[in-house]
Amino acid sequence: MSEQHLITLTVNGHDHELLVAARRTLVDAIRHDLRLTGTHVGCEHGVCGACTILVDGAPARACLMFAVQAEGRDIRTVESLGSPEAPNDLQRAFSEHHALQCGFCTPGFLMLAEGFLTEHPHATKSEIRAAVSANLCRCTGYQPIVEAVDDCARKRRCAPGPAAAPSATQAADTTTPAGPARAAADPGHGQPDTPRSP
Template sequence: MSDRHLIVLNVNGEAHEALVEPRKTLLDVLRHDLGLTGTHVGCEHGVCGACTVLVDEEPVRACLMFAVQAESAEIRTVESLGRDGELSDLQRSFSEHHGLQCGFCTPGFLMLAEGFLAQRPDAGREEIREAVSANLCRCTGYQTIVDAIEATATRRCHAQQKEATA
């Protein structure tokens, strides 16, 4: 009797089959089975946020979720942000505002911010600061990360207003 399960994961808009043990984490499947190494392995206890991905547009610690739990969900990793070799607006903002240093925590912050801005597109600085406190960065001191997310929120709101009046 096999203790592995064949699952289909919808990751970054594509269906992927994986044969997994019930205890295998989403993080391990993303990195080892699907080769999506942008999702980083940090503490493996759900504390640092380096493994944050979006599951049905909600930020989730991939190290705390079993892959079998994600079978019917839409999963987005940091690889979903840029298209055709171009950075997303959020990635560009992180670069412009120096919101990354060593880069280890950056994918988790990007996915946390992407999910947060989808829910709160008009968030203010204090709301952003509170949201990013969920992830750990050992290099930047968060100020530049908050600046980058705030700039992205402002740009997106202006673009949305421009479209509404056009």
């Protein structure tokens, strides 16, 4: 029996206490213990970036961290960005620029871009291209992703207030987007939660 540890962490603004095995990865704790399945598991070697989350505001590979390493940390997953009814500005940009196809890698790209734009609000398109190259996508060819992130960055710079928050009209609109819009706003949609060993 693996040694168990009681940890406390903040995920998407909510405090949690979890009893986890010493070898349990953070991505498993997020997906299976907290049931936040928007964070996807790909290579499990820190290469593909599908599991990218924000840890204390910085992008991190959740498959490379143990859950015990998240003790006292502030974690943000893709669920923190928006919802199918009210996607945030970055999710809308991904939909508008067709920056996703199968959608499996999209949560990782969204969180990578969110962290990058927070640190580099005036990033050039070349800098954005270099940043997103850290994650792998087999479908889009990357250019739509670069265009989406660049468009979002430009709109945020021009916005008088916090651009990432949905407007009152968008928050009130309960129409569920279809196709790419839904996939960008609801990255867990269509992705089964396959049990994995602890």
